Amino acid sequence: MTETDAGEPPAATTPSLNPTQQRTLDALRRTGEPIVFDQALVTDIRNEVRAALDHFATRLDDGQELFVTKHRIGSVLDCEAHFLAPDEFEWTPATAKGQVAHRAIQLHLGWRGEPSPVELVNEAMSRLADEDRGIGMWIAELGEADLADIRGLSSERVTKFVESFPPLDPRANPVTEAAAQWPVSGPILLRARVDMMIGKPAGAESRKVIIDLKTGRVSPRHRQDLGFYALVETLVRSVPPRKVATFYLDAAEAQADDVSERLLRTAVRRTLDGIDAMVALAAQEREPIKRPGSSCRWCPLAESCTEGQAHLASFDRT
Ligand code: SF4
Known part of the structure; x- marks a missing residue:
């Protein structure tokens, strides 16, 4: 898959694509006119996040650092008690x-x-x-x-x-595990590692497509994760991506969204809400809030958590 100077992926006419590859290409290709976001919007977003990070940093102790990832934002907004529980991850x-x-x-x-x-x-x-x-x-x-x-x-x-996936043309700069960080230094850093990014930069035109590969069921969290990726890309390069998509490998289907001001502003709000909670917990400003939900199913605190047990019992009854 590649894009010509006009932003059209010529692979659409490649006869050897199977129907699934053609469907993927149709979901990810550009539709309509080239997209160029107003630079005033980008500047406004960068300034808003910069000011918020500066304010959050004043609540941390000297030397305290905070790494902000899509996983940590999702986790702290789901249940703060679970967020603080020891990480039991192990390779299998x-x-x-x-x-x-x-x-x-x-x-x-x-x-x-x-x-x-x-x-x-x-x-x-x-x-x-x-x-x-x-x-x-x-x-x-x-x-x-x-x-x-x-x-x-x-x-x-x-x-x-x-x-x-259609064959990915090297001229479209396809990369996997693309890492991004913003800002370059400071006590609070936003970090993203995108499964796949496709699209060659062309001035201020939005050309990049960010793709997260998933197995299993569709979850609202997947769209929120993509919003975080789009925000970090905007902060780092000052050019928002054109599209974000979750590709569900088991179903061979992409769910794609055009990046819009609304998507970026929503990502800013959610990211800052998440960082605000992380800072409050790191600075021990308050007790963690328990929010029973789907994460109770894999929470290491579940056995001793009354709220979690009640939620799991009601879940079992439905
Ligand atoms: S069991 Fe549920 S409510 Fe309790 S700490 Fe874990 S995620 Fe939170």
Whole structure:
């Protein structure tokens, strides 16, 4: 998939696209006139977030730092008690499959010829194991059965991607795991790592499409996560993306939204609400608020949480 100077993806006329790839292309391609956001809007958003971060920073102790990610915003707005609970994350084949698959897709973008998904996953795992950090250290220690498990799970994901996406033209600057941070330094930093970004910058025209790859069910949280990505991209590059999309691999379907002033302003409000709560908890200004909801199902505090137990019981009765 690529875009010409006019912003039209020529892959639409490529005869070898299967129906799913064509549907993906139709969901992500530009429709209508080129989009150029008013620079006054971008400046206003940057100024608003900058002023809010400066104010929040005055409530933190000297040396206290806050990293703001889509996951942390969603978590603190869901239930503050859960947000503060010890992180029980551990690598397993199921939790590792996403990162391995993303690395394999990254290799796929630059690979000449037509490598099989298993070939890509094998190479991705071997490269990750060579990296002396994070998931790589964990993979390097695994036995054959766990390696086979990850290979199978990740290959399934890569296969679905390859079958669902049109070939991505390098001229459209497709990147996976694209990292962004704003501002460059300070006690509060917004950080995003986007599954996939496509689109070549062209002045102030919005051309980029941000894509989050998901398995499983549609959730309202997915759209909110994309709003955060669009906001960080706007803060970093001063050009909002053109479109944001969640691609559901199991259903082979993209749910895409055009980026608008409303989407960006909503993302600003939600992000600042989340940071406000994080700061209040970090500075111990108040007790964490419990908000029973879907996160009770995987909350490590659930057994001893009265509100969570009541919610889970009502959930079981429905
Ligand atoms: S069980 Fe539910 S309400 Fe209780 S702390 Fe966990 S997420 Fe919050």
